Amino acid sequence: MADLKGLTVGLVGAGNIAHVHVAAWKALGARILVHSHAGADELAEGYGLEVAGSLDDLLAGVDFVDIVTPSATHHDVTLAAIKAGRDVICEKPLTLTAAASHELSTAAAAAGVRLYPAHVVRFFPAYKAAYDAVQAGRIGQVAVARFFRQASSPAGAGWYRDVARSGGVIMDLMVHDLDQARWICGEVMSVYAVQSPPTVDGISPVNVAAHVTLTHEGGAISHLRATWGATGTQFKSGFAIAGATGQLQYSSAEDTGYAEELQDGDSGGDLLIPANTLGESPYLTQLRELALALRGGPEPRVTAADGAAAVYLAEAARASMETGRAIDMLSFDPAGVAR
Structure with a gap:
């Protein structure tokens, strides 16, 4: 199993799917910083995570971002991460419209960051x-x-x-x-x-x-x-x-x-x-492959174009x-x- 110790993941969101992502990141040895409008303290207490008081604080202290918020928020949170120069993994659907997905792909390319949708299937x-x-x-x-x-x-x-x-x-x-x-x-x-x-x-x-x-x-x-x-x-x-x-x-x-x-x-x-x-959990397989790609490894089996x-x-x-x-x-x- 790949060891991602020393890597800090910024988890945005603390709902049900966040628990699955946290378990995978912990298995991979990553440090996790979490921010959410609700539930971040409880999630952090349950898994021994660190809490960021704001999205800006999280973006300033991580290597890349893992977005597990409700679908309608994916565009804005992802765009904020891109503007901060952070690579992004975003739960499906990437956005709710093709136009918004296209905007994110264009912004990521212009900023020189990578964007991967979490199509776990x-x-x-x-x-x-x-x-x-x-x-x-x-x-x-x-x-x-x-x-x-x-x-x-x-x-x-x-x-x-x-x-x-x-x-x-x-x-x-x-x-x-x-x-x-x-x-x-x-x-x-x-x-x-x-x-x-x-x-x-x-x-x-x-x-x-x-x-x-x-x-x-x-x-x-x-x-x-x-x-x-x-x-x-x-x-x-x-x-x-x-x-x-x-x-x-x-x-x-x-x-x-x-x-x-x-x-x-x-x-x-x-x-x-x-x-x-x-x-092995497919979520673990997925996040390992995406994280390794973000660290210079091979292109993963799913890209922003696939999500769009x-x-x-x-x-x-x-x-x-x-x-x-x-x-x-x-x-x-x-x-x-x-x-």
Whole structure:
């Protein structure tokens, strides 16, 4: 395991996801300075962290920033860090609009700092294995892919029901699979989306399901489903990816983990089950890779451009729901942002 002792991370935010990030940074040996409008003292006491009284104080005393605040604040906090000359890791979604993501990418490039979105699903073993298998041509050209993700709805309280602040179920939950579909199946040419029940006056239903169909540059079609279910709904995610010579399947609800079925002459249709997904935390894998990249290591598997692309697709999905039409990504321009 990489040792990041001597590195000071500025954690901005103290909500639920902050606990996962703190555990990873501590495992990596980093010093953590935390600032939040609420909860910083409790988080610091629980994990033995140091508290910064203001964002400016935090930015002055860290090597880089890890932003785990609510989605609507990502743009402003990230921009402040960039202006302070700090590299940034930011939880998904990078921002709530493609225009804001583009602004941050441009500002980071101008300031000579790096910006990485925390799309942690790229670091889950099953999804990385699927990506590697497709890249290696093990199932031939991808024809159809299905991705699903469900969770107990967070929209019963707090800011999640306000789509202007959360982006709704597509931006908050499906954004993971929008990123996966693009990563595994290729660039997206068109987006069609429906949601039931619909969003009314900018307020998301508490329990809601969204379905999105993507047409990819290479001809593949991917179907994505995201659900905010009733309280107590078990979190589940998975995929089925079919190509000319085989398919890849995974469901978090199954004990077998990642399954690969091939119909070529080499495999004989054998079932391959790699290492158990109950190994190292994907959040730890992710933050190690991003931190090493910030220290001059190899470019990580996810970049600011990937984070912006996922937001762009989520915006297109929302536009499709509003118009009832498929969105051509070659011409889609939500706010004067060049693709």
